[in-house]
Amino acid sequence: MSKITEKKLAQRDIQFILGTLLRVGVILSMSVVLIGGIIYLIGYQGLNVDYSEFVPDAKYASLEAIVAGLKEMDGKAIIQFGTILLIFTPITRVVFSVFGFLIERDYLYVMIGLFVLAVILFSLSNKLVG
């Protein structure tokens, strides 16, 4: 097989993998959100909500806190966990794209992909919110 067709095939595989990854990520995370939503509605149904003023509630604002809440089967924590899975779906997509470019030996785009990841990781490190 010539080099060019090999490259084309690799590109197709990557496209297929990226597409499948995105779909599976969305379905998985939304299932978790739905399950959490049902538990939340059962557990909190009698309560009243008031969102008229933004009061920063740091209860489920970090991964550690959400995992702790999961152990107590708190609906809110399960929803947040699903949300985190959803946030990680496109981030994982970037990771896979970097591998794809690595296979294609396109090092310029490996660097670009890693840079985008670094930007997101910096945001994840929670240094930006005072």
Add this chain to the structure above:
Amino acid sequence: MSVLLFTVIVLAGAFLAGLVGSLTGLGGGVIIIPLLTLVLGVDIHYAIGASIVSVIATSSGSAAAYVKEGITNIRIGMFLEIATTISAIFGAVITIFINPSYIAVVFGLILLFSAAMMVRKKVDHSDVDTTGKLAGFFKLNGSYPTAEGVKYYGVHNVVGGFVMMFFAGIISGLLGIGSGALKVLAMDNIMRLPFKVSTTTSNFMMGVTAAASAVVYLHRGQIDPGIAMPVTVGVLCGATIGSKILVKTNTDKLKVIFAGVVVFLALQMIYNGLAGNL
């Protein structure tokens, strides 16, 4: 309002927002935020946090199909994500320091712009001129499959597109929307990509851009599970059904009618923002 009633109302509203957003190409975020703030009296910071989560869901869901078809230009997407992720995080960081009234006014202006973009006559500026130096260096020129065979295209004004994307990212992070209208403007008019490539690539980038700012919102407590859950579920369901209907219907008339609704929402946001009601 009780938890159950609030969830049901938001779920229904988000479903409608997702449906109409996908039929018109506007996206769900620009409709759900006015619904939450104007109708339900939700603080705009909560509305923004919930909306950005729904943007990740809908854009990732539809990008999945486009990527497989090979229309999306992954290189252009990755290259421009440098601009959009940095600026989206910047927008998400500064949004809390801005008076909600001003955010509402900016939101209204972006809504007006989106409505204009929706009804304007689209002109395809794409060509096969691949002499652009930066486009060549970053390997942005590409091709995509059509019914008549593979179509090639050249990419123009990379710097202009990059700067416009930076602006689109700030707006996305600031307002919790996908800012698809701005992204498509950068790719259609400035970089002169074919429509199919620009819309699918913009969609592809939206997930990463939104994820970058969503992390900031999450840390700040702006993503409240009680709002984010019905918003995301509703918008995603509406958008999925919308994309199924879209294939079968001509949406030109719908777009004109809907542009009227969007203009109304925009003026409401601007008025209430200026009056300090939000």
